[in-house]
Amino acid sequence: MIRFNVRSIAATVATLLVLCLATWGSFVQASTSSASAAMERYDGMCEASAAVALDSQHFVVGDDESNALNVYRIGQSAPARPAVDLAAFLATGDKASDIEGATRIGDTIYWISSHSRTSSGKARPWRRRLFATQVDLGVSPPTVRPVGKPYVDLIEDLASAPELQGLGLGKAADIAPEQPGGLNIEGLADTADGHLLVGFRNPLKDGKALLVPITNPAALLVPITNPAALVVGDGARPAFGPPALLDLGGRGIRSMERIGAVYWIVAGPTGDVGSFALYAWDGVPTHPATPAPVALPAQFSAEALFALPGTGQAMLLSDDGTLRVEGTRCDQLDKAKQRFRALRIPLQR
Numbered sequence: 001m002i003r004f005n006v007r008s009i010a011a012t013v014a015t016l017l018v019l020c021l022a023t024w025g026s027f028v029q030a031s032t033s034s035a036s037a038a039m040e041r042y043d044g045m046c047e048a049s050a051a052v053a054l055d056s057q058h059f060v061v062g063d064d065e066s067n068a069l070n071v072y073r074i075g076q077s078a079p080a081r082p083a084v085d086l087a088a089f090l091a092t093g094d095k096a097s098d099i100e101g102a103t104r105i106g107d108t109i110y111w112i113s114s115h116s117r118t119s120s121g122k123a124r125p126w127r128r129r130l131f132a133t134q135v136d137l138g139v140s141p142p143t144v145r146p147v148g149k150p151y152v153d154l155i156e157d158l159a160s161a162p163e164l165q166g167l168g169l170g171k172a173a174d175i176a177p178e179q180p181g182g183l184n185i186e187g188l189a190d191t192a193d194g195h196l197l198v199g200f201r202n203p204l205k206d207g208k209a210l211l212v213p214i215t216n217p218a219a220l221l222v223p224i225t226n227p228a229a230l231v232v233g234d235g236a237r238p239a240f241g242p243p244a245l246l247d248l249g250g251r252g253i254r255s256m257e258r259i260g261a262v263y264w265i266v267a268g269p270t271g272d273v274g275s276f277a278l279y280a281w282d283g284v285p286t287h288p289a290t291p292a293p294v295a296l297p298a299q300f301s302a303e304a305l306f307a308l309p310g311t312g313q314a315m316l317l318s319d320d321g322t323l324r325v326e327g328t329r330c331d332q333l334d335k336a337k338q339r340f341r342a343l344r345i346p347l348q349r
Contacts, residue, residue, distance in 0.1 A: 039297075040342040042072050044079045046330035048317040048340040050102035050188070050255070051304040052109050054135055054142045059306060060084075061317065062099035062111060065331065067092060069133070071143055074308070074315075077339075080141040084133075089146040092126035099129075101188030101255065102304075103196065107135040109144060110196060110217055115155055116177035116184045128152050132221045148221040154238065155183075161240045164212065172203045178271040186303070187211075187253035189263060191283070194218075195241065197263075199253030202270040209248045209267065213241030244285035249277065255305040257314065258283070259347060264314060265289060266302045276302045278345070294345050299323070308344065316343045 042048075042061075049064040058080060060071050067090055068083040090097050098114040113129040130151040133144035159170030169183060177184035180203075187199020196217045200210040214220065219236040246253075251267035251274065258264075265279040276296050281289035296302055296316075303319040318341045321331035330338055 038344055040075065040344075041077050041339050042079075042342060043077045043339050044070050044083070044335060046323070046333070046338040046340055047303075047319045047321040048342075049100050049186075049303045049319055050111060051306050051315070051317055052102045052104045053306050053309055053315075054144070055137060056309045058142055059315065060102075060109070060133075060144055061304070062102060063096075064098045064100055064114070064319070065096050065321070067097055067099075069144060071141055073141065081143060084144055084146075086131075086146060090126075090129055090131065090150055092129075095124070095126040097129045098124075098127040100186040100303075101199065103188045103190045103257070104135070105190045105194055105217070107137075108147065108218075109133045109135060110188060110190075110221075112185055112188045112198065114177065114185050115173070116182070117173075117175070119176055119178060121176040121179075125152075128155055130154055130221070132217075151220055151238075157238050157240075158212065163240050164243060167205060167210065167243065168203065177202055180270075182270075184252070184270070187256040187265070189256045189258045191258065192261075197256070197258075199256050199265070201252035201254060201268070204250070204252060204270060205245055207247070207250055208245035209251065209253045209265075211244045211246065211253070213243075215239045215241050242285060246279070246281060246289045248279055248289060249291075251275075251277065254303055257305045257307060259307045259314070262347075263289075264292070264305060264347065266305050266316070268302060276300070278302075297343070300341065300343065307347070312347055313344050314347055316345055318342070 045063040047064045048061050050062040051059050053059045058073055060069050062069055067087040068085050070079045070083050071081050073080045100114045101112045103110055110132050113127050115128050132147050134147040136143050155173045172183035175182035182202050184202040186201040189197045196214040198212045216239045220238050248267035252270045254268040255266040263281045268276040278292040278294045279289040280292050301319040302316050304317040307314050320340045323330045
């Protein structure tokens, strides 16, 4: 007969448990360290709000507090070339157009501003811009150049479109952007058939985030360098497709990117307080978005997401305007001292 020594077994189990906990603690610490090590820093702006890859080594970023676009080489903190100044093209004078979203279709990058009022509810017509730039890969580093002309009447079109009635977008445009029911656009993505998807941070509809398709972006912006792409002539109005409503846990859309058949959506609070999360969606309006298994760091205001070509990864940028840098808010520093953070994340459903 085999006899068991209960005290010996208990001691052995206790030893194994301690070893397991120690190993798990080391694993968690190593994972946390890896996440911290993966964080990158880029200089020259704080409030990174929209970005697109130019090639496998470079990306271009819009700042919601300026009318300039900066080009960076991936992994290098300093801008790769002088900023592209869009102030004259956007006709906003010394006012920032509040660039919030971007997406690329072929060699054209579409950009959209917030179309919002100020936080106190004051009208800001210079924030109403939908425009395009052309990618120039013929220079090194690559850059972008404005093309066509900005579109400025999107709010009126959203408010009057028959297919969008019931969403209350006209009323929302008169409310401060972070108040319940206010209007604030922050997401822009392309579709497989060359349309645009406009993603709203606010308002929510029945607690769900709103997306509105624009089906004629090339005609809308009149890209004079490619007249063959025009569907109708100068002065075209946007054509809208059926809107979609996504349950993002009470969050709005802060950024989105179509990669293959999947839309990756950065969801965040409609106001200043709340959590961020990443979702995947197949683009079918009646299908739900599903949470992605990516834990975003604390105090990381995810505002821009774009694919890193050929890597199976995406780059996520943080709007760090309120982040303290040597005791001072980043957005109060000189441009030379401003910085934002970036995080590479795997794209797995």
